[in-house]
Amino acid sequence: MKTTTNATGPGGDVRLAGISKTYGSFTAVHPLDLTVPQGSFFALLGASGCGKTTTLRMIAGLEEPSAGTVHLGDQDVTALPPYKRPVNTVFQSYALFPHLDIFENVAFGLRRRGVKSVKKQVEEMLDLVQLGEQARKKPHQLSGGQQQRVAVARALINHPKVLLLDEPLGALDLKLRRQMQLELKRIQTEVGITFVHVTHDQEEAMTMADTVAVMNGGRVEQLGAPADLYENPRTTFVANFLGTSNLIEAEVGARDGDDLVVKAAGDKLLLPAGRCSAPAGTGGKVLVGVRPEKIGIAHADEAGAVPEGRNRLTGTIAATSFIGVSTQYVVDCEACPGVEVYVQNIDRDPRLVPGADVVLHWNPAHTFGLDAAQDIDAGLAEEEAAR
């Protein structure tokens, strides 16, 4: 199976240059430059209407870009109709041909390209997606998960340079979706084809992709490896859309070595200068962010036990919820009401109940800084909608 990688050669990148799409006065995709390296698993992540599907359809040729070019390797495919592009798509609702059986669905692309003996290839591909037994069934006789695998097989059998996946798991229930995520990742590793995956599910994007581009309002907000995006969000949208962030408005004070000292309602916090994406001049505003699971929580009586050098905030527990593996606290601090804190249930302190005064503390290295000129709630509504 690895031979397919060699067939496409090293120039199998997808390169979008200044590509944009407008419908009348509405701009679905703002001019966008994007390079997806050969063989990578790339995810376009965003809420509905952010332009991710339009971008994908422009790569497939199903949508004509208003401006810009699409390159596959060295070939400019911008003007090519979909049937001439070495690209295949797994559609959101699978779009299997209802009048053809599974075998013929999978063989469709091969037959159109005039391949004579398709039997062996189709059987191999059906085995890859573990549907060898179902070859003579019609699509409607299969379950959603099986149909989804047929859609993948039907696309992959053509050894496209790029496989495009348009929310391929959206119609599946949660358990099956988890299973298919691993399955798709396995197949991608096995065949080594570039996958471009469109999804609104941040967990899906993070588990599967090597690189994630977070899109918002027709623009790529940030692009990077999942862990990098999660740990170092550069905009409030990314910070809020990808997981949960506590964002605290603060004022930049002095500089202390590699750290910035910021003041949030009387509390002094340390922020590594390298993790601050905002122009942070003294006296300027900045949003200080920290992820809920990075924060430790201690009862006010134990404040002395909190090690020196950690960022601290004091507050009152507003609500707790027991999740099983963890407990989630909502703590009202002076600097920021509603700080979320996730603590693993190892030794639960029975005093940590709503109304208790607590000290929140975290390693300053886990703090990130964002430009305060942005909407602090950007991405919250979208994340809600995407769930």
Add this chain to the structure above:
Amino acid sequence: MTLTEAPAPPAPAAPPPAARPRRRGRFTPYWLLLPGILWLLVFFALPMVYQASTSVQTGSLEEGYEVTWHVAAYWDALSGYWPQFLRSVAYAAAATTLCLLLGYPLAYLIAFRAGRWRNLIMILVIAPFFTSFLIRTLAWKTILADGGPVVGALNALHVLDVTGWLGWTAGDRVLATPLAVVCGLTYNFLPFMILPLYSSLERIDGRLHEAAGDLYARPVTTFRKVTFPLSMPGVVSGTLLTFIPATGDYVNADLLGSADTRMVGNVIQTQFLRVLDYPTAAALSFVLMAAILVMVTFYIRKSGTEDLV
């Protein structure tokens, strides 16, 4: 019962006496079926039995008819009128083919390309039904009138030379020729082709076209391998809705044709209403029905849409 120890809730206002569930479900389907069954019985089954008995009677109007099991009437009908039978099938087949050729592109256009014009075009398709079948057919008499613009144009383009050579028209005339009858049949039954075609095309998921294109099918191949096969139910029901009534039609042949274009419908009409030879007319009707039944069954088997039967 520990439940009884729970404090009794304050007595609510007396609920309306609950209607006891009546056992009415059992016969409901039959009651609902009754009007249809009665309708079929009175207007189809009984006339069929009556007609069957008529077809094996002998006698005359003056002396009265009597069932004599004169089965030869069927043979007489077939041997006497087989040209009209063949003509009916041929005209109906030609009209059905024309309807399909004209109707498919239009149905395709309405289903996939019309956008906001869809409803308007649909209304235009149905609009002719607002006038009577007879008037519409008579209008064709004017359209195809001798020396009229249509005939003049066809003559100038030498189309009539070709159709005349094929035996579809005679001389400078279109009226009173097979072509006129087929034109009338095509025109009158076209909506019955378009509507089922449209409804089956409209149900096709547009993403299937995208998927086919994505899988290297050119637009023509997409049509051949995806769109057309998926529209087969519409093709089959459209052709049946056109072919069956066209075979038995007599109005078009009567108004637009001549003695040489008489269809089996015309024969039956004449036998029933002019000659008053009821047994022959009844036998002819049965033969026509049987012939259509056989052809349709064969056709449906062939086209592989058994779920229509």
